[in-house]
Amino acid sequence: MFDVMDPGSDHGAVYQDLVRNPGARPEELAGRTGRGRAVVRAVLEELAAEDMVVAADPATGSWEAQSPTTVVEVLMHRNQLRDAALRRTGAELQRLFRDARSEAGRHDWLEIVEGRQRFITAVKHMHRSSRRQVRIIDVPPYYGSPEDNVELEALQMARMAAGVTYRTLYYESAFDDPIAAPVMVREIEAGEKARTLPDLPIKLLIRDDDFVIVPLPGEEFPDLVALLVRPSRLLQALSGVFETLWRFGVPASVNRSGTHLDDRDRQILNLMASGATDEAIARRLEVGRRTVVRRVSALQERLGATTRFQAGVQAARRGWL
Structure with missing residues (x-):
């Protein structure tokens, strides 16, 4: 794609x-x-x-x-198709996980963890042993005790302080979750890169590029069952699922009051989406070019965009255009 x-x-x-x-x-x-x-x-x-x-x-x-506005509509439609494909991917992974469970003893890249405490212990180990980056898809349910969750947050803070990059995808309503929201805000303020999507097909944690843990959803197991995956095609597939979702996620901001957009910024965004240059925007709005450059830069930062086109797409997703 x-x-x-x-x-x-x-x-x-x-x-x-x-x-x-x-x-x-x-x-x-x-x-x-x-x-x-x-x-x-x-x-x-x-x-x-x-x-x-x-x-x-x-x-x-x-x-x-x-026009970029038309292209945004094309992308939105493509996103709907992508979401349906991801749901199918999640179902296929679920089938694969069940099949792999019965064959776990035959592959050194695959291990089954049964029980909540063993799962939490494995997750803590992955945080402690991370060296470069940790990628997380964070969706309920949460399996740890309150004490476990406090320790996991402390581990992430310590690893970020040590220079490990954390990228986390949250479900769209996470800010309204009384359990997840306070932790999410603290971690973002500490440097976590976070994005949100309305529909996340799986829950997982990827350490660097060599270890993945995925709890298996469903009620078919009497206790929590998780899959540990070492370097393999399955690990590559799970990493690809994360990166696809990350590309389409909306950057999460802890400043919830920052969703307000004044009329001047809305005009600038609409002109940006139509392909207008900074000079053209300045002439149209009868302001200085430096003013436009400064406000465009601020808008891109609010939207988590590195290009003007990305800013237009993200603004359209948030209903700002």
């Missing part, structure tokens, strides 16, 4: 160049983006298939970008 929000990708570079340079030909796009002509032509065909660009003049070979 390509990502036109990422200016470093082939598709993102070509689309965003077309936003700035309407009517461009493939050779011009190739020259400005540093991609080969064959790559640019393939990218244009793929973008056209997704209704993100259109051939403007077959005689000259020129192309036009669809």
Whole structure:
């Protein structure tokens, strides 16, 4: 799945160049983006298939970008399809987990943990032994005792202080959860990178790139059963599921009052979404360019976006446009 929000990708570079340079030909796009002509032509065909660009003049070979607002709608539809696919993926993983449980003794990359206390002990070990990053999909139920949860929070704080990066995906209503919300806010304030999604198919924790623990959902087991996965295709698949979800998550902010948007910022966001430059926005709103640059930067920070296009997508998801 390509990502036109990422200016470093082939598709993102070509689309965003077309936003700035309407009517461009493939050779011009190739020259400005540093991609080969064959790559640019393939990218244009793929973008056209997704209704993100259109051939403007077959005689000259020129192309036009669809407006970012239109592309946002395309992305929203694609997200709905993605959510359905992820639900199917979750069901398939559940089947795989059940099958793997019966074969756990046959594979050195797979281990079954039974019982809540053994599960919590394994999770604590993963925090303590992390060296680079920990990735978490955090959804109920929570299996630890209050004492366990206090210790787990302290472990995460200590590992972040030691330089370990934490990225956590929370379910969308986590801020309203009286148990999860206070911990979530403290961890974000301490440096955790957090995003939210309305529908998360599994609960997991990935240590660095070499260890995953996944509790098995459902009522078919008398006690908690979790799967420990070491380097394998299954670990790669679970890591890929996390990264796909992370890409589409909405950055979580502990400043809940920050959802208010004044009329000037709303105007700036709408002009950004239409592809207007800072200079064009300044002329339209009759303000200085530096003012626009400063407010665009602040809006991107609030939205957790690294590019103007990402800011438009995130703003649309939050209903700001």
